[in-house]
Amino acid sequence: MPFCRHRCDYCAFATWTDRDALAARYLEACRRHAAALAPGLPPVTSAFVGGGTPSRVDPDALLAVLAELPLVDGAEVTVECNPEDLDDALATTYAAGGVTRASIGVQSTVPHVLAALGRRHPAEAVAPAVSAARRAGLAVSLDLIHGAAGETVDDWRRTVTDVVALAPDHVSAYALTVEAGTPLWDDVARHPSDDDQADKDEVVADLLEAAGYDWYEISSWARPGHRCRHNLLYWTMGDYVALGCAAHGHRDGVRYWHGRTPERYLAAIEGGTDPVAGSERLDPDARALEALQLSLRTRAGVPLSALPVDDREALAGIVEQVGDRLVLTRRGRLLANEVAVRLVAPQPTAP
Template sequence: MSLDFGVYVHIPFCASKCDYCAFATWTDREHLVDAYLDALTTDIGRAVAAGMAPASTVFVGGGTPTLAPSAALADVIRSIPVQPGAEVTVECNPDDVTVDLLADYRAGGVNRVSLGVQSMSAHVLSALGRTHDIANVERSVAAINEVGMPSFNLDIIYGASGETVDDWRDTVSAALALRPPHVSAYGLTVEAGTPLASDPDRHPDDDDQADKYELVDDALVAAGLANYEVSNWARPGHESRHNFLYWRQQDYRGFGCAAHSHRSGRRWWNVRTPDRYIDLVAAGGDVEASSETLDADTRRFEGLQLLLRTRDGIPADSFSPETLAVLDGHLRPHDDDPHRVVLTRSGRLMANEISMRLT
């Protein structure tokens, strides 16, 4: 039985809300930060007492984890039992990163950070509703190197309104100049209920995004970062182990408001607001809001959809022979297993459509 088990910790506080964000985050609850961190520690402690296994990966996301006091957040992370060699990641806003903050994280066991760069163009950041200072990205990476953080990721986004191909090329070039061991490059998506969704004139164009995907793939691969999932590239040994845990449908436990968990096909999620989460933990109540249990066929289908996006690929017989013929050029045999298929680059551009053709 696999020893892989993940822990996700949700920090729901933000200084401002990005136009494209549909996550459970709040810009008016910073007065709850201390109580929320205390609730996290209590909730984690109860799970440990109930027999929660040591984690092979930990991911602290949000929201903006760097808005929380770094030493206090490190204490929360330190309360999570981990396996030797566990990957422990914190998402960081470049505006908040300092040597002292990262030193606190390192003392708490953090060995990887993910910087929300999004773009290196001021007008594109404005179109995304982002407020960080571009110069702080370089300062953040310098701080990462100074404290000896073993790995880091740069998150970038393409397809914003007004972003030209040259803007995107400049962002990719500036990102590579920082010598990242991992880059996540996402096409901007329109989520219901966001300011972006209500403004069709700013919606991304599919052809524009395809051109920008090919540009970033060419540049990252030439720089030695291999594509290992549709939107992720890494140098050998720097792939996100936490993300692979999701893609392979392994078990994980989520702590904090709106955090999701999974165990053996059962998924559940916590109450959505930080206020409610704090109150329930203080009262010793159950923070679970709802759940679902996948039947075997649904779980298998979702598993194939997820793995299809990765370098692992899926069994070739997951497609009918007729479909394989139609998809020639979008799928290729796996390098190590001729009975499996993986997406080609043109296939990655059509990953969602191809996944709907699975048997």
């Protein structure tokens, strides 16, 4: 859902603040696309509505899109929400329409940090949004970002402590990244420090693990039974279908993506043509290596054979052996890319 009231300073996603007039047509196009795809889909175990700001669009029209999908009983259905949007009425509508999970963009609970990120919601909006989701029976995930200009370690500790007090089911805590074409990119003085972000990664790990959250992916922690099923599809190279502009999909070893703008998506769906703008098929060797690199990000880790013995010894303290797997240590999570470039995919057995 590519519609936003305001574009945050760090955001490089396909979002627009001047396209609201297209929203009704766009949602109908998504519904038509979902209906056309549905007969060829296996049972759908999860759906994730991201953005942009999904909580900004008409909820009934959004639910009509989801209703076209062959969702299994008990499917995980997530909608990303801004805190100021999620009240009792919206949460109840979502729950009645099959949504099971609200992913709320908190980022920080410290006002000057929110301002540095270009976020417009007040910190005080978060607790009422969580309460509304709870009353409607939705699982709650809270998204955080650390590394904004002027954010101290104590500011970050306060944010995480505030979030733990709200007892969400899931927490994603991301290091701020600087993307080309954003106001943040143009303002070098606001770029984050690697050392500062490493310190803050340690803080969030300490506080969440002490509160009973289980780390299961580089930036993700969950209470038992609340790992994000949809995101795990990405890390395990599962199949997922793209709906909407700039969406990406993966089916049968082929990755594909739609055109970036809502106008291009509307033109394709309303004109009866395929919205896919490009695709790629990885060869078996590249696919095997990518599967290892993605799995390395998770608690599942990689097989012992994925790292040569010399590299295992050199990476002591970065990876640890758990059964017949190698898993990143907490320190190793900060250096995951350094490990990933050393991974070796298994060679096919000669016939």
